[in-house]
Amino acid sequence: MADEIKCTLNDPKGKKSYSKVIEKSLLIGRKIGETVPGNILGLTGFELKVCGGSDSAGFPMRAEIDTVHRKKIFVRNSIGVKIKEKGQFRRKTVRGNTISDFTAQVNLSVSKYGTKKVEELLTPKEEAPKEE
Numbered sequence: 001m002a003d004e005i006k007c008t009l010n011d012p013k014g015k016k017s018y019s020k021v022i023e024k025s026l027l028i029g030r031k032i033g034e035t036v037p038g039n040i041l042g043l044t045g046f047e048l049k050v051c052g053g054s055d056s057a058g059f060p061m062r063a064e065i066d067t068v069h070r071k072k073i074f075v076r077n078s079i080g081v082k083i084k085e086k087g088q089f090r091r092k093t094v095r096g097n098t099i100s101d102f103t104a105q106v107n108l109s110v111s112k113y114g115t116k117k118v119e120e121l122l123t124p125k126e127e128a129p130k131e132e
Contacts, residue, residue, distance in 0.1 A: 045114025
């Protein structure tokens with residue numbers, strides 16, 4: 001397993017998303033719906049809410065499944081399933097709500113803002129052109 005996890009951070013105020021790769025051990029054991037300190041992404045004073053994610057094979061995480069393993073659930077019109085006929089269900093493989101070694105990507109949303117803007121802290125600063 002890789003030691004890194006891709007975090008996609010959603011900023012509701014700025015209406016932008018940012019991507020950052022962090023060490024996996026900072027998030028292991030957290031569940032969907034929990035709040036985590038923004039320090040893990042370099043956002044001092046911020047609080048982030050875990051909204052979802054997916055595992056290394058692309059299976060989405062589901063909040064109501066309390067495990068780290070994959071499960072086959074019976075769903076209708078849900079994550080990855082669109083059924084047009086009334087009354088039909090489909091079996092869908094999903095990952096549980098807990099971040100584990102198998103999680104490849106996590107979706108985070110800003111729940112409490114700090115003193116600076118998210119854009120200032122996460123966008124890479126461009127270097128000034130060197131004069132000869």
